[in-house]
Amino acid sequence: MKSTIKLLALVIIVISAISCKNDRKPNYQFFPNMYESHGYEPYSEHKVFKGGQEAMLPVEGTISRGWMPYEFENNTEGYNLAKDTLKNPLAYNEENLEKGKELYTIYCGICHGAKGKGKGDLVKREKILGVPSYDSREITEGSIYHVMYYGINSMGSYAAQTSEHERWQIVQYVEKLKADLEGRTPRLDSNAPVVAVEEAVHDEAHATEGHAEENHKEEAHH
């Protein structure tokens, strides 16, 4: 009888040890001081910040590295001005087109469709409606960039997800799609001088991302 009780106790101990595994909680760590960072990690919580939140907007009056101020205002006048005067600083070459296509597929194609006809997956599934085809709207390189930067009507801003350089690459691809839809030959500069946006913009894409991170949870950056 005694041995039965002992056996039962053993079984209970083993079961309780096994059942400690709980997927809702992280596992035990061996020497946690080697695991937890002393430096501030992205999105971590620290008392020095307001509300403990590390992800913040840039201080007013400052800009992140690689983030250039955009001089056109977010209203109809700004839109029209950008439409008429803003030009793509990048060369229209195959390389930018290829990169533009890749980014377009990630960020735009989901609604605007692979061909720019406004028939992306979300439109087909009737989640988002009323996406116009590029050939039914009067758009220029300036207005495409402006709309990507601020968003328009139901479309949101993509300034937080892309860098200035990347947005101009997307502009080239959108212009190509529009030309294809209208049956024109898309613009391609043969040996135009490369007046690239400061290479820094590309290299500092990380810093731009920093901006996006700082936008985190603060507000929808309009």
Added chain:
Amino acid sequence: MEQVKNRNSVSRILILGIAFLLTFSMPAVAQDAPAGDAAKGKELFNSLCAACHKRYKKSTGPALFGVTDRRDTEWIYSWVKNSKAMIDAGDADAIAIFEEYKKTPMNAFPQLSNTDIDNIIAYVMEPKATPSTGVTPGGDQAQQVEGTVISNELILGALAFILLLLISILVLVNKTLKNIAKANGVELPEDKEGHKPLWKAFVDNQFLVIVSSILLLLVSAYFAYGYLMQVGVDQGYQPIQPIHYSHRIHAGDNKIDCKYCHSSARVSKTSGIPSLNVCMNCHKSISEVAETTATADHSKEFYDGEIQKLYNAVGWDPSSQSYTGETKPVKWVRIHNLPDFAYFNHSQHVSVAGVKCQQCHGPIEEMEVVYQHAPLTMGWCINCHRETNVKVEGNEYYEKIHKELSKKYGVDKLTAAQMGGLECGKCHY
């Protein structure tokens, strides 16, 4: 499950009531609306108007249901074709609506004929469909699922009951037999005196003792090793997030690219938690899920509530379609977390190597609630570095070194390990 049941009964009454009311309202609406083809109108509405207008809800522009009650048809014709001209001409109604919607100009649609506009009006004047069609099949499904669960439990219970019955019958039969034997005076064979107990026999047999103790040691060493090796490994970790964001719906059903939201995975060390403005790119116009999105586990009401949590956090007022400025940070719970002594860079793997997100994160597009798929141990990292070939084409800068390395190892394709992917200092410094 019970909730669904309750809702079903209440909603059934509601639906009946609404259906009853609708029998009266339908002819009245039909009389008001101009004769148009709603099916054609739907097509036009979805492609031209739906960017800014919804039928029953305010969006960038006003809700269009009931528009013929507010304005006469001629006014609508001229407004749709060129709203700016009407505002410039000083039409009081036109100016009022322009002012009300923050002076957002409406695109002119001169290409639409009056018949087209009639069709659109016919579509927008359709009364809101009652959820009757959606709820009933959903409820049935839930009941069916419930039914299978119950029947499974029932079968198991019945089996257990039969087993118990058999055991008790055996015991009873044994007892009865013994009683009969006693009554008939039959001597039952007793245990012999001096019979060794089993444990004593075991202890006396030294060989058996040695073998079983070795076996016991080996087994416990095996389990102890297994237990110690999983310390600090969070495979399967699945915390509850403050907002129930379903990757299954977004990345799976709607096929949104991972990098749409986790945009910094392309260019930085961290993959990035999207800021809520990224959510609002779509959820500005998607304030509730479709009936078909709901599953047996999560109802439409549940998902709509989660979208409402997003609105509360980002400070979006759906009724006025504007931001209130009152934001509440969302405390997402981090799942994948490498220890501080290991360096990992997302952009190097995502952009340079072109590794698919699913390689490390598993079938994210099927996860309703995300869990850690990979163990994220060093052995796991190293294994992949040993097996993965590096894409060296189109990289003139390193052409020479790639050639020399290929020659050194005598291979056509270099693996990450052969390029130094196993050196300690690559990840630990």
